[in-house]
Amino acid sequence: MKLLRFILRTGDATPRIGVLLDDGIVELKGISTLDALLAAPDALVLARREIDAAGAVRLSLNNVQLLTPLTAPEKIWCIGVNYKERNEEYKDNSDLPRYPSLFVRNVGSFVGHDQPLIRPRVSEQLDYEGELVLVIGKAGRHIPRERAFEHIAGMTLANEGSVRDWLKHGKFNVTQGKNFDSSGSLGPWIVTADECDPGAEHTIRTRVNGELRQEDTTARLMFPFDALIEYLSTFATLKPGDMILTGTPTGTGWRQNPPAWLAPGDIVEIESPTIGTLRNGIAQEA
Numbered sequence: 001m002k003l004l005r006f007i008l009r010t011g012d013a014t015p016r017i018g019v020l021l022d023d024g025i026v027e028l029k030g031i032s033t034l035d036a037l038l039a040a041p042d043a044l045v046l047a048r049r050e051i052d053a054a055g056a057v058r059l060s061l062n063n064v065q066l067l068t069p070l071t072a073p074e075k076i077w078c079i080g081v082n083y084k085e086r087n088e089e090y091k092d093n094s095d096l097p098r099y100p101s102l103f104v105r106n107v108g109s110f111v112g113h114d115q116p117l118i119r120p121r122v123s124e125q126l127d128y129e130g131e132l133v134l135v136i137g138k139a140g141r142h143i144p145r146e147r148a149f150e151h152i153a154g155m156t157l158a159n160e161g162s163v164r165d166w167l168k169h170g171k172f173n174v175t176q177g178k179n180f181d182s183s184g185s186l187g188p189w190i191v192t193a194d195e196c197d198p199g200a201e202h203t204i205r206t207r208v209n210g211e212l213r214q215e216d217t218t219a220r221l222m223f224p225f226d227a228l229i230e231y232l233s234t235f236a237t238l239k240p241g242d243m244i245l246t247g248t249p250t251g252t253g254w255r256q257n258p259p260a261w262l263a264p265g266d267i268v269e270i271e272s273p274t275i276g277t278l279r280n281g282i283a284q285e286a
Contacts, residue, residue, distance in 0.1 A: 001019055001044065001047060001191070001192040001194070001195060002019060002020035002189040002190070002191055002192075002195075002276075003017070003018075003019060003034055003037070003047070003069065003154070003189055003190045003191075003192065004017075004018050004019070004020055004025070004034075004066055004069060004187075004188065004189035004190070005017055005018075005033075005034055005066070005067045005068065005069050005070075005071070005112075006018060006025070006064040006065060006066050006067060007064065007065050007067065008059075008063065008064055008065075009063050009064060009065055010063075015067060015071070017031050017032070017033065017034055017037070018059070019047060019050075019051060020061065020189060021051075021058070023058055024058030024059055024060055024061065025058060025059040025060070025061060025064065026050070026051050026054045026057070026058060026059075027054065027057075027059060028047060028050040028051075028054075029050065029053075029054075030046075030050050030053070031046065031047070031050060033070075033071050033072075034069055034070055034071075034190065034241075035070050035071055035072055035073070035240070035241045038070075038135065038136075038137050038153050038240040038241050039240040039241065043137065043153070044192060044194065065112075065114070065115075066112045066113040066114060066187055066188050066189070067112040067115075067187075068107070068110050068111065068112045068185075068186045068187060069112075069135075069156060069186060069187060069189060069190045070135070070186075070190075070241050070243070071107075072107065072241070073107065073241045073242055073243050074239050074241065074242055075104065075236065075238075075239070075242045075243070076104055076105045076106070076107070076242075076243050076245070077102060077104060077232055077242070077243065077244045077245065078102070078103050078104065078105055078160060078178065078244075078245040079100050079101065079102060079223065079228060079244065079245060079246050079247045080100075080101035080102070080103065080174075080247065081097070081101050081222075081247065082100065082101075082221050082222055082223055082246060082247025082248075083216055083220055083221060083222065083247060083248070083249045083250065084096065084220060084222055085216075085220075085249070085250045096222060097222070099231065100223045100227075100228060100231055102232075103173065103174055103175060103178060104175070105160075105178055105179055105184070105245075106179055108181055108182075109161075109178070109179045109180060109181060109182070109183055109184055110158075110182075110184045110185055110186045111182045111184075111185050111186075111280065112185065112186065112187045112188070113185065113187040113188035113278055113279060113280070114188075114279055114280065114281075115182075115185065115280060116182070116280060116281045116282065116283035117159065117161050117182060117183060117184065117185060117262070117268070117280045117281070117282050117283070118180070118181065118182040118183060118283055118284070118285050119262060119263070119264060119282055119283070119284050119285060120163060120180050120181075120183070120285050121285045122166075123163045123164075123165050123166060124261055124263075125163055125164040125165045125166075125254070125259075125261050126161060126162075126163055126164075126183065126261055126262045126282070127161065127162045127163075127164050127252050127253040127254050127261060127262065128159055128161060128206055128208065128213070128214075128252065128253060128262060128268050128270075129158075129159065129160040129161065129162060129206075129248035129252055130157070130158075130159060130160075130204050130205065130206035130214050130248055130249070130270040130271075131157070131158045131159075131160050131204065131245045131246055131247060131248050131270075132155060132157065132158075132202055132204050132218065132245075132246050132272060132275075133155060133156045133157060133158045133186065133243050133244065133245050133246065134152050134155060134198060134225055134228070134229070134243065134244040134246060135152065135153045135154050135155065135156060135190050135241070135242075135243055136151055136152065136153060136238045136239060136240055136241065136242040136243070136244070137151065137152060137153025137154070137193075137240050138150060138151040138153070138240065139151075139237060139238060139239045139240060140233055140237070140238050141233050141236075141237040141238070142233055142234060143229055143230055143233040143238070144230065145226045145227060145229075145230040146226075148225065148226035148227075148229035148230055149193070149198050149199050149225070149226060151229060151233075151238060152193050152198045152225070152229075153190070153192060153193060153240065154190045154191050154192040154193050154196060155190070155191055155193070155196045155198060155202075155272075155274075155275055156186060156187060156188075156189065156190045156191070156243075156275065156278075157186070157187065157188070157204075157270045157271075157272060157275055157276070157277075157278040158184060158185065158186050158245050158270070158278070159184050159185045159206075159268055159270050159278060159280060160178075160184050160245050160248060161180075161183040161184035161185070161262075162174075162177050162178055162183070162252075163176075163177040163178075163180050163183060164177060164254050164259075164261075165177070166180070185270075185278055185280045186243075186278075187278050188276055188277070188278055188279075189276065191274065191275050191276075196274045196275060198225050199225075199226075200274075201217050201218055201219045202217065202218045202272055202274055202275075203215070203216070203217045203218075203272055203273060204216060204217070204218075204248075204249060204270070204271075204272050205270070205271045205272070206248075206249075206251065206268065206269070206270055206271075207268070207269045207271070208253075208260070208262070208266060208267070208268055209266055209267055210267075213251045213252075213253075213256075213260075214248065214249045214250065214251035214252070215249065215251070216249035216250070218246075221246070221247065223247075225244075225246065228244055228246065229244070232244065262282045263282060264282050264283055264284045265281070265282065266281065266282040267279065267280070267281050267282075268280050268281075268282070
């Protein structure tokens with residue numbers, strides 16, 4: 001099931017919740033937010049009941065503007081350097097890490113599908129990072145690895161956009177360069193775990209203006225999905241709506257020769273066959 005949040009292109013700015021089916025979008029009028037739906041123990045049953053109540057009424061995907069799927073996730077965890085070759089990119093002869101690298105992002109640093117990423121006034125070093133995202137559906141603390149997938153409601157995609165020179169402002173953190181307003185994106189929708197098995201192998205690709213820049217699979221993660229959930233839940237309670245951005249492959253713009261920063265007018269597409277394609281243009285901050 002593809003769960004999404006949207007507004008109508010007619011000018012009505014009221015956010016709506018829906019499910020994308022083969023013949024269009026069914027609005028889930030009895031559900032206030034996807035955050036609330038994911039927190040319900042019988043979320044899929046509720047969604048299917050809403051689909052049945054809607055009957056034959058469908059909205060065209062062309063007539064809506066998609067928004068970030070969730071409005072208020074309590075935690076947005078981001079995993080850094082999670083593909084083996086990404087560790088080798090640093091060329092520091094370091095051993096493979098024992099634990100995941102971790103930072104957080106705020107909701108305002110993300111936009112939805114087909115909304116522009118904003119290159120800030122203070123830097124030209126806006127970069128892309130295509131990532132697979134886990135969405136938590138069941139709360140838990142000290143989750144054993146063998147039970148991890150029970151806590152995943154579904155998956156979505158992210159462009160974990162980074163302002164590279166601002167990643168180096170602090171001695172011990174990258175928070176500044178990871179939290180510029182509208183510098184990243186999430187979407188286009190959440191595919192529920194019954195249709196997008198988080199335990200299966202998933203491919204992630206990034207294209208800039210149609211050129212393939214990144215491609216890898218989850219079979220090559222240093223810290224697989226279940227290991228991440230076990231680790232994070234050791235120190236923090238995972239709650240419905242929390243998101244885990246699981247890392248980006250090699251091929252980001254700053255590793256090109258010369259570096260290939262994103263510029264106004266560029267189009268970035270993040271794709272995974274089991275989820276879809278997240279597309280964003282680049283605009284300059286006024």
